[in-house]
Amino acid sequence: MLESYPTGLVACVSDSFNIYEACEKLWGTELKDEILGRDGVLVIRPDSGDPCTVILKCLEILYTQFGGTVNEQGFKVLDPHVRMIQGDGVSYESIAEILKAVKAAGFSADNLGFGSGGALLQRLDRDTQKCAFKCCEIEIGDKHRDVFKAPITDPGKNSEKGT
Numbered sequence: 706m707l708e709s710y711p712t713g714l715v716a717c718v719s720d721s722f723n724i725y726e727a728c729e730k731l732w733g734t735e736l737k738d739e740i741l742g743r744d745g746v747l748v749i750r751p752d753s754g755d756p757c758t759v760i761l762k763c764l765e766i767l768y769t770q771f772g773g774t775v776n777e778q779g780f781k782v783l784d785p786h787v788r789m790i791q792g793d794g795v796s797y798e799s800i801a802e803i804l805k806a807v808k809a810a811g812f813s814a815d816n817l818g819f820g821s822g823g824a825l826l827q828r829l830d831r832d833t834q835k836c837a838f839k840c841c842e843i844e845i846g847d848k849h850r851d852v853f854k855a856p857i858t859d860p861g862k863n864s865e866k867g868t
Contacts, residue, residue, distance in 0.1 A: 754858025
């Protein structure tokens with residue numbers, strides 16, 4: 706994605722296995738130079754677990770890996786090449802809780818965006834019955850490879866592997 710879209714905003718769900726390892730080792734180490742060399746923003750999306758806990762830990766990791774600044778109000782702002790978006794567990798009430806936790810941890814709300822998930826509607830969504838259809842296998846050349854999700858922050862979101 707970073708190579709295909711060298712400019713602009715690129716968002717990526719990053720919790721398929723270990724969101725913290727993805728922030729530290731994948732985005733913050735392996736792909737760091739590529740991210741910092743882009744004319745754009747990588748938006749990292751955790752998609753499972755307690756939003757306040759996951760967001761704060763990811764912000765700490767990303768600030769350590771990418772650095773940033775402290776704004777005039779005294780809050781930490783990530784390097785402009787990285788941001789986060791929270792879509793899972795977002796409701797009118799949870800947005801206020803998340804922003805309160807972010808502020809208490811010394812981070813600026815500028816680091817974070819929100820997606821309008823089903824909880825902003827009538828609260829009937831794919832998580833109501835814990836059911837979603839997802840990619841479970843890919844074929845590259847003549848080789849088949851399982852695709853699945855097993856987030857450390859929410860085992861209830863594990864998905865099935867390919868056939």
